[in-house]
Amino acid sequence: MRRAVITAAVVAALLGADSASARAQSTDPAGTIDVAIGPLWMGRESLATGDARETTSSGDPFRLFASSTTLAAMTAGEIRLGVPLGRRLEVFGDGSFGTRQLRIAATADFENATPITAAERVEQFTLTGGVMWFVSRSRVAPFVTAEAGVLRELHEERTLVESGRIYLVGGGADFVLATRRGGRRTLGARVDARAMLRSKGFLLESSRVSPAVGISVFARF
Amino acid sequence: MSSSFDRLRTSVIKRVALMVSLSNHERRRATSLALVCSLIVTSAQPAFAYLKFGVRVSGRQVTLRWTQTPVRYFISDRSSVPGVSVADFQAAVGRAFDTWQAVPTASIAYQFGGLTAAQPGDEDGSSTLGFRDRPDLDRVLASTSFVIDVATGALIESDIFFNSTFPWSVAAAGEANRFDLQSIALHEVGHLSGLGHSALGETELREGGGRRVLASEAVMFPIAYAPGSITGRTLRADDIAGITDLYPDNGAGSDTGVITGRVTKNGQPIFGAHVVAFDPQTLHLIGSFSLTAQGEFSIGALPPGPRLLRVEPLDDADVESFFSSSQTVDLDFRVMFFDRVVIVPRGGGGSPVELKVVPK
Numbered sequence: 001m002r003r004a005v006i007t008a009a010v011v012a013a014l015l016g017a018d019s020a021s022a023r024a025q026s027t028d029p030a031g032t033i034d035v036a037i038g039p040l041w042m043g044r045e046s047l048a049t050g051d052a053r054e055t056t057s058s059g060d061p062f063r064l065f066a067s068s069t070t071l072a073a074m075t076a077g078e079i080r081l082g083v084p085l086g087r088r089l090e091v092f093g094d095g096s097f098g099t100r101q102l103r104i105a106a107t108a109d110f111e112n113a114t115p116i117t118a119a120e121r122v123e124q125f126t127l128t129g130g131v132m133w134f135v136s137r138s139r140v141a142p143f144v145t146a147e148a149g150v151l152r153e154l155h156e157e158r159t160l161v162e163s164g165r166i167y168l169v170g171g172g173a174d175f176v177l178a179t180r181r182g183g184r185r186t187l188g189a190r191v192d193a194r195a196m197l198r199s200k201g202f203l204l205e206s207s208r209v210s211p212a213v214g215i216s217v218f219a220r221f
Numbered sequence: 222m223s224s225s226f227d228r229l230r231t232s233v234i235k236r237v238a239l240m241v242s243l244s245n246h247e248r249r250r251a252t253s254l255a256l257v258c259s260l261i262v263t264s265a266q267p268a269f270a271y272l273k274f275g276v277r278v279s280g281r282q283v284t285l286r287w288t289q290t291p292v293r294y295f296i297s298d299r300s301s302v303p304g305v306s307v308a309d310f311q312a313a314v315g316r317a318f319d320t321w322q323a324v325p326t327a328s329i330a331y332q333f334g335g336l337t338a339a340q341p342g343d344e345d346g347s348s349t350l351g352f353r354d355r356p357d358l359d360r361v362l363a364s365t366s367f368v369i370d371v372a373t374g375a376l377i378e379s380d381i382f383f384n385s386t387f388p389w390s391v392a393a394a395g396e397a398n399r400f401d402l403q404s405i406a407l408h409e410v411g412h413l414s415g416l417g418h419s420a421l422g423e424t425e426l427r428e429g430g431g432r433r434v435l436a437s438e439a440v441m442f443p444i445a446y447a448p449g450s451i452t453g454r455t456l457r458a459d460d461i462a463g464i465t466d467l468y469p470d471n472g473a474g475s476d477t478g479v480i481t482g483r484v485t486k487n488g489q490p491i492f493g494a495h496v497v498a499f500d501p502q503t504l505h506l507i508g509s510f511s512l513t514a515q516g517e518f519s520i521g522a523l524p525p526g527p528r529l530l531r532v533e534p535l536d537d538a539d540v541e542s543f544f545s546s547s548q549t550v551d552l553d554f555r556v557m558f559f560d561r562v563v564i565v566p567r568g569g570g571g572s573p574v575e576l577k578v579v580p581k
Contacts, residue, residue: 050504052531054423054436055457057446062423062436067529069501104501104529106558110423111533113556118529120562159566160525 034082036190038216040096045071045198045210052106065109074100076124078214082132090132094147099123102155123154126166134174141174143192151198170194174218186220273467274367274415276374283374285367286415286467291332294318294413297351298336302385305402307336309391314350317406320454321414324461326477326522329414329468341380344368348378348413350406352385360431362387362445363405365412379413381406388448395451404446404453411441416463417543418443420495421508424537432538438506443542458505465522478525478565482574483516484532486554490516491578493543493550495535498528498563510535510543517573525567530559532576554578 048069053061076098084090102122107115130147151164172192179186192214199207274285300310311333318331334347341349346368355361361384368378383389383405390399422437424444434444439459446453456464465477484494490511496518497508509520534552535543544550559576 048501050501052499052504052506054421054438054506055452056436057434057450057452059450059452064423064436064438064506065531067499067501067504069527102527102562104499104527104562106499106529106531109556109558111556113531113533113558116558116560118558118560118562120527120564155527155564157564157566157571159569159571160564 032084032184032186032220034080034084034090034092034218034220036078036080036082036216036218038078038190038214040076040078040098040212040214042074042076042098042100042196043211044073045208047071047102047208063108063110065113066107068105068107070103070105071122072101072103074098074124076126078216080216080218084220087137088134090134092130092132092147094126094128094130094149096126097124121156125152125154126150128166128168130168139176141176142171143173144171145169145192145194165199167197168194168212170212172214184221186218188218188220190214190216190218273417273463274412276369276371278371278374284415284467285369285374285376287329287376290328290468291330292348292413293332293334294348294350295334295337295339297340297349298338299340300351300383302352302389304396304399305389305391310350310352310402311336313391313402314406314410316403316454317410320407320456321410321464324456324464326461326465326470327468328470329464331410341382342366343380344378346378348380350381350409351383353382354385355382356386358384359386362400363409365409376415381409381413383409390449395449397449400445400448401451401453404440404451407440407454407456408445411460411464414464415467416441416460418538419459419463419508420510420535420537420543421457421459421497421506422537439508443538458500458503459507462507462520462522469522475568476524477522478567479519479521479570480523480528480530480563480565480574481517481519481570482530482576484511484518484576484578485516486551486578486580490514491551491554492516492548493535493540494518494554494576494578495533496520496576497531497533498523498565499531500524500526500528502526523565525565527562527564530563530574530576532557532559532578553580555581 050067051063052065052067054064056062076096078096080092080094082090082092099121102120103117105117126149128147128149130145132143132145135142147168149166151166153162170193174188174190176186176188194212195209196212197207197209275282276285296311301307322330337349339345339349341351363383365379365381370377388399389402390396391402395401419439419441421439422442423435424432425435427433432444434446438457440453440456441460480498484491492511494511495508497506498520499506507520509518511518533556534554535550536552540550557578563574564571
């Protein structure tokens with residue numbers, strides 16, 4: 001967070017913004033373009049849990065070993081391009097890229113194999129579109145978002161691609177750090193949290209919900 | 222007509238060549254399989270998924286499979302034992318054939334040709350199933366034999382005999398102390414189709430000798446469930462992958478992938494290690510073996526996605542159930558998991574992996 005704010009301050013200096021103007025109230029941003037860039041943390045996802053089973057003479061399951069499969073948490077890079085449609089409403093397109101680990105843990109082996117967590121690096125791309133609705137347009141501007149898009153996962157050797165759909169809802173706030181030209185140019189920091197529903201992709205037949213938190217620097221001009 | 226005659230002559234020549242394996246086979250159910258598997262091992266093509274039968278023809282390895290379907294089979298008209306009429310036998314065996322034929326990813330098909338006065342083991346160009354009384358084979362429930370065209374390696378005939386020394390049942394829910402004919406037929410029809418044994422099973426030694434099956438996850442496991450069980454009537458993922466690998470249906474090859482690699486211990490290749498690919502989504506287990514002097518293995522017909530690999534020594538059945546006694550199978554290593562998730566691509570394979578095991 002501190003790093004993001006410092007970065008925002010540096011960008012503000014480059015733009016030659018008047019820090020005093022940051023105290024001013026924002027004006028109607030319609031007709032401007034909103035660009036935000038920053039890290040996006042995505043939480044761990046539990047994909048599958050179950051026993052590797054054989055079958056006994058009577059038809060009952062027999063556990064050979066237990067397994068648990070997860071996608072580890074990751075921090076992706078995210079860029080968002082938005083166009084305000086009015087004082088409170090904005091439409092945007094969003095893209096993110098990051099790598100995370102697919103992990104399969106095996107335990108309780110019938111023949112005493114040492115428990116292990118096998119891993120594989122997965123590259124993940126997302127592309128979404130959505131809307132942002134600002135509760136207010138002041139120096140601290142809370143908002144809610146809803147977005148939908150596609151997700152692609154590419155495994156380490158790049159021999160298998162899985163595609164899925166993602167849906168996100170969340171909320172956060174913009175913190176205006178500097179404005180120019182009566183609020184027509186704005187620089188600030190954005191923090192938001194989202195719930196991400198993912199369908200398809202590696203090992204997903206059913207949908208999964210996981211958290212995501214983004215911190216970004218935005219510029220509106 | 223003359224060509225048919227020539228073909229039969231060819232098969233008769235092969236019959237002589239197979240007499241040794243046939244007699245071995247009848248001494249012990251697994252032996253003829255082991256002899257055929259030894260041919261696979263000597264193949265220049267290193268990576269065969271599962272244990273498949275193979276023959277060497279003109280210096281090249283040919284996988285034993287039916288080239289023309291439906292495969293016609295006949296039922297011996299003397300196939301009756303107490304509790305099982307010829308009609309019962311035909312129905313139970315028919316259900317076993319139907320089960321293999323119903324695998325959606327495989328193209329194999331079978332056709333009942335009728336009753337015959339021939340017996341299984343008669344080399345007449347027809348595949349015949351029936352009972353034979355073999356009290357000398359006190360550990361053999363049933364056995365499959367082959368007649369092969371030595372010029373092409375093509376299968377001409379495959380007979381299955383069921384040992385009437387044992388008590389049999391065709392009851393829908395099974396019958397205590399009797400072996401389920403349909404279950405055993407399902408296993409033998411797998412052989413008839415060209416599949417060898419799977420090692421997906423756990424056993425314990427009996428005090429009086431032999432092994433008791435604790436559990437298995439393949440119809441093609443070499444040791445039968447206890448009498449009364451009907452669990453063996455259902456194909457498992459390993460069986461389905463095996464038959465799909467042998468007879469891929471249209472599209473099955475492009476929709477599935479393969480894992481290849483080798484097993485080593487102290488830097489040296491291991492022959493006969495059992496490698497299992499676990500699908501964490503479906504929880505299915507599909508196995509294969511390291512089958513070359515370089516310790517190479519291949520697991521084919523796998524749906525795309527991530528897999529966890531587990532490697533274990535071949536210690537849940539007699540090694541002779543899988544390989545010939547002339548081959549040295551290393552059992553001195555610990556069961557272990559591979560520390561990387563292996564991804565099965567769609568329609569191909571990724572980089573080979575090396576599974577490094579350690580001595581016990």
